[in-house]
Amino acid sequence: MANTQEDFLVCVACGTQFDVPADNPLKSCRICDDPRQFIPPTGQSWTSLARMRGTYSNKFRQLGDSNGEERIFSIWTEPKFGIGQRCLLLQTEQGNVLWDCISYLDAETVEFIEQKGGLKAIVISHPHYYSTHLDWARTFGCPVYIAREDERWVSREDDKGHRKLIDGTSEQIVLGVTAVKVGGHFPGSLVLLWSEKLLIADSFVTTPSALYHVDRLPGTTSYAFMWAVPNMIPLPPAELHKMWQAIKPYNFHSTHGAFVGQEVRDEKVKGRVLESMKIQTRAMGWEEHALLKEELA
Numbered sequence: 001m002a003n004t005q006e007d008f009l010v011c012v013a014c015g016t017q018f019d020v021p022a023d024n025p026l027k028s029c030r031i032c033d034d035p036r037q038f039i040p041p042t043g044q045s046w047t048s049l050a051r052m053r054g055t056y057s058n059k060f061r062q063l064g065d066s067n068g069e070e071r072i073f074s075i076w077t078e079p080k081f082g083i084g085q086r087c088l089l090l091q092t093e094q095g096n097v098l099w100d101c102i103s104y105l106d107a108e109t110v111e112f113i114e115q116k117g118g119l120k121a122i123v124i125s126h127p128h129y130y131s132t133h134l135d136w137a138r139t140f141g142c143p144v145y146i147a148r149e150d151e152r153w154v155s156r157e158d159d160k161g162h163r164k165l166i167d168g169t170s171e172q173i174v175l176g177v178t179a180v181k182v183g184g185h186f187p188g189s190l191v192l193l194w195s196e197k198l199l200i201a202d203s204f205v206t207t208p209s210a211l212y213h214v215d216r217l218p219g220t221t222s223y224a225f226m227w228a229v230p231n232m233i234p235l236p237p238a239e240l241h242k243m244w245q246a247i248k249p250y251n252f253h254s255t256h257g258a259f260v261g262q263e264v265r266d267e268k269v270k271g272r273v274l275e276s277m278k279i280q281t282r283a284m285g286w287e288e289h290a291l292l293k294e295e296l297a
Contacts, residue, residue, distance in 0.1 A: 005135060006050040008156075013040050013094060015082025015103035017132040018155045024046035031127060031153065036185070036228040049105070049132070056081055058102070058109045063088075063256070063263065068195045073116070074260050076106045085129055085201070085258045090194055094174035095120025099192050099199045100258070101144075103131040112140060121145060122172050125201035126186045127153035129258075137162035145173060147181055147188020166190070169246060180250065182243045183204070184225055184235050189246065191260075198252035202229050203243075204273065206257035210264045222264060223276040237281040239290040244277055270294050 009020040011029040014037060020026055025046045030037050056077050063072040071091040076084070081103060088099040096117050100123055113119060119140040124133055127150050134156050137144040148165040166188070170180045177194045182203050192199040199205070200223075206260070210222035225235045225243065237242075247270075254265045255273075266272065274294060281291055 004297075007048050008054075010046065010047050010049065010103055010132070011082070012045040012047050013038075014128060015131045016155055017049075017135070019157055022046060030129075030155070035231065035233075037128065038230055047136075049103075052081070052104055052202065053106070055079075056104050058104055058106065058112075059262070060112055067254075067265075068197065072197075075102065075109065075112075076260055077102055083128060086260050087129075088199055088256060090177065091115060091116060091195065092120075092174060092177055094176060097173055097177050097192075097194075098122040098136070100125055100129045100201055101131045101133045101136055102129075104133055105132060105139065113140065118142075123173055123179050123190065123192055125177065125191070125258075126150060126189045130154060134158060134160075134162060140174065143177060145171065147186075147190055149181075149188030150185075150186050152184055153186075178250075180246055182246045183231070184239050184243050185227060187254070193250050193252060196251055196253045197256060198250075198254070198269075199246075199256045200258075202226070202258045204255065204257075204276075205229055206255065206259075206262040207276075209270070211262075213266065215289060219279060221276045221279045222269075222272040225277065225280060234280060234284070237284065237286050237289045237291050240277045240281060241289070241294075244274060244291060244294055247273070248294075 003146050007022050014031045016031045028044050035273045058077050061074045063069040073089040073134040074086045076086040087102050090097045096119050119142045122144040124146050131143045143164045145164045148167050172178050179190045189203040191203050205224040209220050225240050227233045227235050
């Protein structure tokens with residue numbers, strides 16, 4: 001398969017690729033050293049795409065069969081590698097967009113995506129999912145969008161100019177597909193809006209109670225808003241309020257999270273985002289805060 005850096009170093013814990021040969025590994029991964037993430041108790045370990053061949057493969061699944069979900073495909077790696085996130089392939093009339101990225105890229109994945117029309121662009125929510133994004137961009141000949149605020153977390157030089165930085169609060173990637181900068185988890189954390197579907201990665205963390213829709217009791221949350229997801233450090237109300245103000249102008253009727261099966265389909269889902277923010281705020285002991293006064297338009 002052309003245009004991939006098969007022997008570059010890849011962190012086993014988070015899946016980030018570095019401009020370093022795998023036979024001369026770094027002491028540690030700068031992504032995992034950050035307090036948002038973690039070094040496993042077994043210590044730092046490394047691999048490469050070349051070493052992953054024959055052990056891993058990617059799986060593909062259509063999200064649904066109606067409401068536009070027949071044009072969205074989950075792509076993920078088995079057995080689980082790194083954080084275990086999925087990426088989502090959107091088949092839009094203006095060209096295909098890949099939301100987020102996974103480390104493993106093989107000939108079968110390239111063939112699957114090419115059969116669906118290739119890629120017009122890649123958008124990555126935050127640095128934990130930067131993975132092997134330059135390999136993907138070079139393979140499909142497309143730009144990859146990240147937030148300028150998070151540029152310092154990239155781990156490879158972009159000598160081909162594929163990486164594009166989002167400066168403003170939002171950017172239209174292709175007609176009808178908009179990246180919205182909500183911040184919080186990272187200063188530049190993004191969500192992606194297409195056809196009233198909000199792709200949230202873990203900028204908004206989909207909770208287990210979000211997936212049950214019958215007889216939901218008052219106070220049942222649907223999302224958590226975390227500075228560190230695995231280390232369970234929540235964001236403060238002031239940051240939640242900024243996130244709400246960023247997403248408030250947009251309409252959406254479903255959310256699609258970082259992992260397979262994290263689909264929340266509900267005409268009232270935008271209200272559930274706001275209510276979840278209020279639940280988290282009150283749980284922190286706040287009875288008075290500007291966020292608690294927010295209402296749906």
